[in-house]
Amino acid sequence: MRTTEKSRPQVTAGIPVAKKILPSLVTGQEVVLIGIIAVLWILLGLLTPAFLTAGSILPLLVAVAPIALIGVGMTLIIITAGIDVSVGAAIMVTSVVTSQTMVATGIPLIPAVLLSVAVGALLGLVNGYLVAYGKIHAIIITFGTANLFQFIGLRFFGSSTVNGLPDTFDVFGRGEAGRTFGIPHSFAITVIVVALAWWYLRHAASGRHLFAVGGNETAARLAGIKVKPLILRTYVITGALVGLAACFLIGQGTSTLEQSVGAGRELAVIAAVVIGGTSILGGRGTVLGTLLGAILVQTVTSGVTQMGWPSQLSDFFVGVAIIAAVGTDILRERSRRKS
Amino acid sequence: MLKKKLLQSAAVLAIGALALTGCTNKNSTADSGSGDSGKTTVAFVPKLQGIPYFEAMNAGGQQAAEDLGIEWLYQGPTTADAAAQADIVRSLIQQKVDALIVAPNDPDSMAPLLKQAQEAGIKVATADTDAPNSVRQVFVNQTTEENHGKALSESLMKAMGGTGEFAIVSCSETAANLNAYIEVIKKDVAANYPQGKLVDLVYAGEDQAKAAAMATDLMNAHPNLKGIVGLCSAAAPGVAQAVKDAGKIGQVFTVGGGTPMAMAPYLKDGSSSASVLWDVQNLGYLTAWTGKELADDKTLEPAFDVDDKIKGVTFDAESKIELLGPPLVFTKDNVQQFKY
Missing domain, CATH: 3.40.50.2300 (Response regulator)
Incomplete structure (x- = not known):
């Protein structure tokens, strides 16, 4: 399996002196997250009959994939001190357009994925253009477009569900068709996208510029960075990833698409990004952390169910994790300012 | 002037009369x-x-x-x-x-x-x-909640042969009718199917994908699980899809409250045994x-x-x-x- 659409960064970087100032390979937050996830997995493995079996871990990774995938784009956006709260509604639009087209025309896998990615990128373009050139905070803009997308999506649904979805996207699903050599395709693609984004943020000039924009936009502009196209690009990338994630969600859903698809996913994505150690104030963040954040959230949800605890406890644990992540971020920021 | 006022009050009266x-x-x-x-x-x-x-x-x-x-x-x-x-x-x-x-x-x-x-x-x-x-x-x-809950437990127990562990995937925790169904199912199973045992109850919201993920977790947590109820129209196809994906059709039976067109493929392949609704x-x-x-x-x-x-x-x-x-x-x- 291989993704067909990727954000190919312009490789203009590689200034030799830059190597010295590159951040360390993994951040403290990532090490902490890996530790927490490892402890949780071992504990759950001991306490439940089947948590550490393929039948449990693989579906968990499949559930992580769409959230982490959109989380990659969201991380780029939040690094520039922006945010996109319209991704839930954008999922709805891309998935309904794609699934209706599949039902009507029976298009095969690759065109269906391309269609979904193109629709998502188009929605991202709308967001990016308004945010980059609108001079209004991204939360307001994307809140507006979220309602707009919601409206568009509902019009496509036309008071009905999309029934009789073909099994085209089963390759991204939870079942046997969704795995090769035991590895879920959707998760493998997500890992590849995370790796590309990790490289982009670390080594590409424009990737480094995102941090500069989020740290201080005025300073970045005065330093000669073309801020607006850069911001626009982060929203388009996120939109394209929303399109791909919508294919994953259709694949792991049922043979019927309901208009509740995507509802509340923006919060799940932002939670994964924040738990992953990306500063909501901008200027700092990692995509590896976002992937780990998404895995942690899904581990908690699955763990609570497998332990037989009341479902609402998973909300509690996720809430605690978000507050802890934001708290350590603020403490870190303070100590950085003092020193 | 006077004429105009008269006209106005006449109009007001007329509107009042109409309202009355x-x-x-x-x-x-x-x-x-x-x-x-x-x-x-x-x-x-x-x-x-x-x-x-x-x-x-x-x-x-x-x-x-x-x-x-x-x-x-x-x-x-x-x-x-x-x-x-x-x-x-x-x-x-x-x-x-x-x-x-x-x-x-x-x-x-x-x-x-x-x-x-x-x-x-x-x-x-x-x-x-x-x-x-x-x-x-x-x-x-x-x-009635009584009839609906009973139809659910009866269809489930029929599919499970009246014996074994089962779990319920509900939706909103505050939905009064769903909670009433749960009580009826519990009572009916306790009274009429002594071999049936409710082992878990989870809430997935109105979210198909979450219902499917939770049903997967339930099957892992309870290796002997034989039945799952997907209580609302989002959970019913969700739990059936989870059973299908896990390759457990015929081992784990599901029933639920799904709409007919959404349930048709699952009823056909056996991942869902019955869907209880009304016309x-x-x-x-x-x-x-x-x-x-x-x-x-x-x-x-x-x-x-x-x-x-x-x-x-x-x-x-x-x-x-x-x-x-x-x-x-x-x-x-x-x-x-x-x-x-």
Whole structure:
């Protein structure tokens, strides 16, 4: 399996002196997250009959994939001190357009994925253009477009569900068709996208510029960075990833698409990004952390169910994790300012 | 000058008189704002517009309107929002419809509005979901919680051979009807199926993907799990999909409350054994029919047939609950007949 659409960064970087100032390979937050996830997995493995079996871990990774995938784009956006709260509604639009087209025309896998990615990128373009050139905070803009997308999506649904979805996207699903050599395709693609984004943020000039924009936009502009196209690009990338994630969600859903698809996913994505150690104030963040954040959230949800605890406890644990992540971020920021 | 004032007061008087007659003259359809042809107007306000369930009710209502020669208005909010629904109800009161039937999102906040409607001379009723502490003259009820819960546990136990562990994937934790079904299932299994054992109860919200993920977790947590109930229309296909993905068709049996078209593929491949619902179109038909009866000032009989399709409807004058009948169980044999 291989993704067909990727954000190919312009490789203009590689200034030799830059190597010295590159951040360390993994951040403290990532090490902490890996530790927490490892402890949780071992504990759950001991306490439940089947948590550490393929039948449990693989579906968990499949559930992580769409959230982490959109989380990659969201991380780029939040690094520039922006945010996109319209991704839930954008999922709805891309998935309904794609699934209706599949039902009507029976298009095969690759065109269906391309269609979904193109629709998502188009929605991202709308967001990016308004945010980059609108001079209004991204939360307001994307809140507006979220309602707009919601409206568009509902019009496509036309008071009905999309029934009789073909099994085209089963390759991204939870079942046997969704795995090769035991590895879920959707998760493998997500890992590849995370790796590309990790490289982009670390080594590409424009990737480094995102941090500069989020740290201080005025300073970045005065330093000669073309801020607006850069911001626009982060929203388009996120939109394209929303399109791909919508294919994953259709694949792991049922043979019927309901208009509740995507509802509340923006919060799940932002939670994964924040738990992953990306500063909501901008200027700092990692995509590896976002992937780990998404895995942690899904581990908690699955763990609570497998332990037989009341479902609402998973909300509690996720809430605690978000507050802890934001708290350590603020403490870190303070100590950085003092020193 | 004087003439103008006289004219003005005459106009005010006329409007006042119109308003008064509107209040007192309950059944005059002539001055009903929306009734252009003097037809009886029955308005139905669903919890939200645009989901297959209420659209199926609307289809039934439209059919009834055609058969009975009434005007059927169908208008609801786009999200299940009590305030937005209240605005729609207010505007329908302004339009002076003849009968106003609501499926309230929030029964308590709907009650004063129904009173207001009644004071404006409109016949009021609830359908699908009741507002028990209101002035509603009828509640058009699809099924009793007792019957529905029992149909679920009976279908599940039949599929499981009356023995083994099962779990429930519910949706909203605050949905009164779902919680009532859960209690009935627990009681019925305890009383009639001593070999059946409820091992877990989880809540997935109205989210298919989450219901499927949770069902997967449940199968892992309970290796001997033999049955799963997907209680609402999102959970029912979700749990069936999870069983299918895990390759456990025939080992783990599911039942639920899914709409026929969503459940058809799962009933066919055996990942779902049965789906318990009611004939939603007939419920819409009965709702419109009841609205007309109310507008015509007729009293409902304790038991009656509406037509060939809707038979054995009962009405309890004490509680003012009209009951469509026993729940409808969709299986692979009958599911193809229903197009919603």
